[in-house]
Each structure stands twice: as C-alpha cells, then as structure tokens.
Amino acid sequence: MDSTSASGTAVNGKAHARAWREGSKPEVGSWREKSGLAQMLKGGVIMDVVTPDEAKIAEDAGACAVMALERVPSDIRRDGGVARMSDPDLIQGIIKAVSIPVMAKARIGHFVEAQILEALGVDYCDESEVLTPADNAYHINKWEFKMPFVCGATNLGEALRRIGEGAAMIRTKGEAGTGDVVQAVTHARTVLGHIKKIQHMDEEELMTEAKNLGAPFELVLEVHRTGKLPVVNFAAGGVATPADAALLMQIGVEGIFVGSGIFKSDNPEKMAAAIVKATTHYNDPDSLAEYSRGLGSAMKGIEVNKMSDDQRLEKRGW
Amino acid sequence: MVETSSRDHNAEAVIGHGGALKIGVLALQGDFIEHIHMLKKLGVEAFEIRKASELEGLDGLIIPGGESTTIRKLIDLFGFVPGLRALANRGAALWGTCAGMIVIAKELTDPYPEPLGLIDIKVSRNWFGRQVDSFEGEFAFKGIDGGPFLAVFIRAPVVESFGDSVDVLARLEDNGKPVAVRSGNILATAFHPELTEDTRVHEYFVSMARQAAASKSTAGAS
Numbered sequence: 001m002d003s004t005s006a007s008g009t010a011v012n013g014k015a016h017a018r019a020w021r022e023g024s025k026p027e028v029g030s031w032r033e034k035s036g037l038a039q040m041l042k043g044g045v046i047m048d049v050v051t052p053d054e055a056k057i058a059e060d061a062g063a064c065a066v067m068a069l070e071r072v073p074s075d076i077r078r079d080g081g082v083a084r085m086s087d088p089d090l091i092q093g094i095i096k097a098v099s100i101p102v103m104a105k106a107r108i109g110h111f112v113e114a115q116i117l118e119a120l121g122v123d124y125c126d127e128s129e130v131l132t133p134a135d136n137a138y139h140i141n142k143w144e145f146k147m148p149f150v151c152g153a154t155n156l157g158e159a160l161r162r163i164g165e166g167a168a169m170i171r172t173k174g175e176a177g178t179g180d181v182v183q184a185v186t187h188a189r190t191v192l193g194h195i196k197k198i199q200h201m202d203e204e205e206l207m208t209e210a211k212n213l214g215a216p217f218e219l220v221l222e223v224h225r226t227g228k229l230p231v232v233n234f235a236a237g238g239v240a241t242p243a244d245a246a247l248l249m250q251i252g253v254e255g256i257f258v259g260s261g262i263f264k265s266d267n268p269e270k271m272a273a274a275i276v277k278a279t280t281h282y283n284d285p286d287s288l289a290e291y292s293r294g295l296g297s298a299m300k301g302i303e304v305n306k307m308s309d310d311q312r313l314e315k316r317g318w
Numbered sequence: 319m320v321e322t323s324s325r326d327h328n329a330e331a332v333i334g335h336g337g338a339l340k341i342g343v344l345a346l347q348g349d350f351i352e353h354i355h356m357l358k359k360l361g362v363e364a365f366e367i368r369k370a371s372e373l374e375g376l377d378g379l380i381i382p383g384g385e386s387t388t389i390r391k392l393i394d395l396f397g398f399v400p401g402l403r404a405l406a407n408r409g410a411a412l413w414g415t416c417a418g419m420i421v422i423a424k425e426l427t428d429p430y431p432e433p434l435g436l437i438d439i440k441v442s443r444n445w446f447g448r449q450v451d452s453f454e455g456e457f458a459f460k461g462i463d464g465g466p467f468l469a470v471f472i473r474a475p476v477v478e479s480f481g482d483s484v485d486v487l488a489r490l491e492d493n494g495k496p497v498a499v500r501s502g503n504i505l506a507t508a509f510h511p512e513l514t515e516d517t518r519v520h521e522y523f524v525s526m527a528r529q530a531a532a533s534k535s536t537a538g539a540s
Binding site for chain 1: 345346347348349350351352368383384385386387388391392395396416417428430443444453454470471472473510513
C-alpha cells in the first residue's frame with residue numbers, strides 16, 4: 001500500500017469533516033487530531049486485555065495501545081449471551097494502570113455506551129461487531145463525539161460507510177476469537193484490492209462504483225486520487241502468531257490488533273513481545289524466524305471455514 | 319508517490335551542494351511515513367531506520383510521533399541506545415517530535431519511560447490530558463519566517479524546564495510553556511509538523527542536518 005500521501009489525507013479528511021459537520025468547532029477533537037492519533041499507533045500492536053495486570057504485560061511487551069474488555073472474544077464466543085460495554089470500573093482501572101492509550105468497545109449503534117466511554121476518558125471507541133449489536137439498521141453517528149472511533153470492515157464499501165459516519169480508523173473484522181487468520185487476510189485483500197481497482201478507474205466510472213459500493217461518492221473520489229483509505233487501516237480478527245502479524249503487514253495493513261491471541265497462548269509475555277517485534281520487522285524473514293522461536297503453543301482456535309454462518313461475528317454491521 | 323501536485327518548488331530550495339544529504343526516520347513505531355513523505359517533498363533522501371546498524375552515516379535522524387512508552391521500549395529491545403548516543407555525540411542533527419521529544423529528554427515528570435538524556439529539558443507527558451483534549455493552534459516559530467505555524471497537538475507533552483544550553487523556539491500563548499526547543503544539533507517539538515502540509519519546520523531541520531554534514535566533511539578534509 002502506498003502510504004506516502006498520508007499527511008495530505010489528514011487535510012482532505014478534515015475538509016470532509018467540515019463539510020459534513022456544518023457549524024461544528026474544529027479546534028477540539030478535529031478530524032486531524034482524531035485520525036492523527038491513529039497515525040501515532042501505526043506500525044504498532046493493540047492488545048485485548050481484561051485486567052490492569054494484563055494491561056501492564058501488554059505495555060511492557062511494547063503494545064502501542066490496549067483494548068479494555070471484560071472478556072476476550074474467544075470467551076464471549078464460548079459463553080454466549082448478550083455481550084455489552086465493559087464495566088466503567090474495569091475500564092478506569094486499566095486507564096490508571098498504563099500510560100499508553102486505552103480503547104474500549106461499544107455495541108454497534110449504541111451511542112449511549114459510546115457517550116459513557118467518552119465520559120470515562122477512553123482514548124478510542126471501537127464500535128465493534130464482537131459485542132451484540134444494539135441497532136439493526138444504523139451505526140453510531142461518530143461525528144457527534146470528540147473521542148475518535150475505530151470500526152471494523154470486511155470490504156471497501158463498509159469501510160467508506162464507517163468513515164463517512166466519522167470513523168477515524170478502520171480495521172478488518174477478521175473473525176474474532178478464532179485464532180484463525182484467514183478472514184483477516186480475506187478482508188485486508190478485499191479492501192486493498194478494491195482500492196487498487198478504483199485507483200485505476202476512469203473518473204466516469206466512479207459514481208456508479210460509489211453506487212455499487214454503497215459508499216459516499218466524495219470518499220470514492222478520494223480513494224481514486226490517493227490510492228489509500230482516508231484513515232489508518234489496521235488488521236484484526238484471528239491473529240495468533242508473529243508470522244500472522246507479519247503476513248498482514250506485508251499484505252499492506254498499517255498495524256495489528258491482537259485479541260484472544262496473546263492471553264490465550266501458553267506464554268502471554270513472550271507471545272506479546274514476539275508479535276510486537278514481528279510487526280516492526282515484518283519484512284525481515286531472519287528476524288521473524290528468531291521471534292517465532294520457543295513461544296510455546298499459540299491459542300488453540302477454531303477453523304473459520306468449518307463454522308456456520310450464524311456463528312460468524314463478521315456478518316454484523318450494516 | 320501519489321500527490322504529485324504537492325511536490326513543489328521547495329525541492330529546489332533545499333537541495334544543496336556537496337552530495338546527497340542522508341536523513342533517517344526511526345521506523346520502529348509511529349507516524350514515520352509522514353516524516354518520510356515531508357522529507358521527500360523537500361527532495362531529501364529519506365530512509366526508514368529499523369535496525370541500529372542503519373544509523374551509521376546519517377546526517378540527521380528524526381524520532382517520530384508515536385507512543386513514547388512503546389518507542390522507548392523498542393529502542394531498548396532492538397539495541398538502539400548506543401547508536402543514538404553516538405549519533406548525537408558526533409554532531410548529526412537529531413529531531414524528536416512529540417513521543418520523540420519525550421524519548422530524547424533529559425528528565426520526565428513521570429517515573430517512566432526512562433528518557434535518553436540527549437537534550438537538557440524536563441518534559442511533562444500528556445500534559446494536555448487524554449485524547450479528547452488534543453487540539454491545534456497557530457504559533458510563531460523562532461527562526462522560521464512566513465507567518466505563524468499551524469501546530470497539531472495530540473496527547474502532547476510540554477517542556478516544564480530547561481537548561482542554559484537550550485534555546486526556546488516556540489511557546490504556548492497562554493502560559494508560555496515551551497513547545498519547540500533547540501540545543502545545538504538537537505531539536506525537539508511537542509507537536510506534529512508532519513501532519514500538516516507546511517514543510518517549514520522540516521526545512522529548518524534539513525538545514526540543521528546540512529550544517530552537520532558540512533562540518534563532517536570539513537573535519538574529514540582537515
């Protein structure tokens with residue numbers, strides 16, 4: 001992926017924000033800062049944690065942010081039931097424990113959970129398919145918040161709709177809580193491949209392409225011009241080893257989320273550090289060989305291709 | 319390279335004589351690509367530095383924005399400390415932006431991460447609060463002409479105090495806290511010029527690196 005134009009897109013993105021948020025105050029929580037924080041996370045690893053101790057382990061291993069949760073996705077999957085925003089005590093305990101940014105999840109469309117997370121001082125809200133959706137038709141209007149949002153996407157249309165709603169960062173959905181990287185790879189290739197296709201289209205084709213994608217025309221135009229998403233693009237869902245992380249980086253994402261893959265492995269400290277190092281030196285097989293040694297077992301996992309459709313979290317989102 | 323339109327006359331303005339200038343950007347984590355992009359706009363050869371051995375021969379190095387705790391840990395993990403000290407000591411230009419400023423400071427108000435002590439400043443991390451308190455504003459920057467500079471602050475630090483060797487280049491308007499400082503070959507900014515379209519601070523740094531390169535070649539000749 002060509003990321004050399006990123007400093008320009010911050011400005012373009014801001015123009016969109018201004019156009020769509022008439023009368024809003026640009027100085028605080030502006031598009032540039034919201035998407036700018038995501039720029040600061042690039043080349044980094046964001047880890048799911050459920051306790052302050054785990055958050056410290058993640059920070060010590062070199063994570064660039066943590067996702068504060070009550071249960072990691074594989075446990076949410078195992079336990080069933082309705083998955084909701086985490087307890088504010090837990091989130092604030094984790095905020096106190098570390099100096100890196102803390103993210104937390106709200107249900108799709110649950111703007112009040114997002115309001116609560118903003119009130120708690122959470123650095124980033126993940127409007128996440130891992131939790132049970134609260135709205136069957138609509139996502140949160142993310143322009144209403146000073147707090148930036150990250151959202152999942154399985155394809156380019158979905159990514160651009162989320163950015164159109166104000167998401168400052170996109171991640172692939174993958175299939176969370178499985179330890180199987182296949183869907184993260186599929187989604188990353190789908191999004192990046194479609195970007196290349198649009199980049200090489202004639203301008204005449206773009207409106208129909210926007211219609212087919214169900215995406216805002218202005219954002220399709222921007223993708224055509226810049227050859228990249230207007231915001232930072234991470235991979236998530238099923239990353240379980242240093243090699244998985246490096247695979248997605250080589251495919252062209254800008255950073256990695258690891259959910260269950262750290263604390264469901266044999267040796268979380270070692271696995272966490274190895275995935276961080278592999279994400280920095282993703283293009284260096286000798287280093288990757290070194291980082292992959294002696295980690296013990298990765299999480300056991302579930303093969304996504306053998307799962308039924310109703311078990312797939314990636315289908316959530318509109 | 320996509321934005322051909324933004325490749326402007328600046329390139330000619332800063333390409334000097336005496337061979338190609340080599341500037342590296344520490345690419346362990348953070349917004350290193352944006353710095354590379356700015357340097358390329360200025361027509362400078364820019365390198366992503368991922369291994370300590372790649373520091374050799376650089377005329378300048380930028381430590382980018384990112385997560386200071388993370389970048390500091392990766393500096394240790396990948397064995398960068400001796401190389402960074404050597405680079406600063408041999409007079410190459412060094413610039414820390416935001417997280418980079420924290421990493422090269424002499425002292426922090428927080429107990430960690432342990433800074434490298436390359437510039438005599440005491441820095442307060444996340445001084446403006448958490449992310450929801452990030453902001454942007456315009457500042458005068460000493461040594462840079464052409465009107466105020468739009469500064470983007472993201473969970474930014476400020477300089478709480480500084481030693482005699484340090485020259486303050488920009489301050490917050492309301493309380494006068496320094497947000498851009500220089501000491502000899504070392505520059506530190508609390509904000510992110512790489513997230514704007516304004517290349518003037520990068521030009522300023524490139525001229526620092528050019529001076530470093532010139533004194534290196536003079537020293538080599540004598």
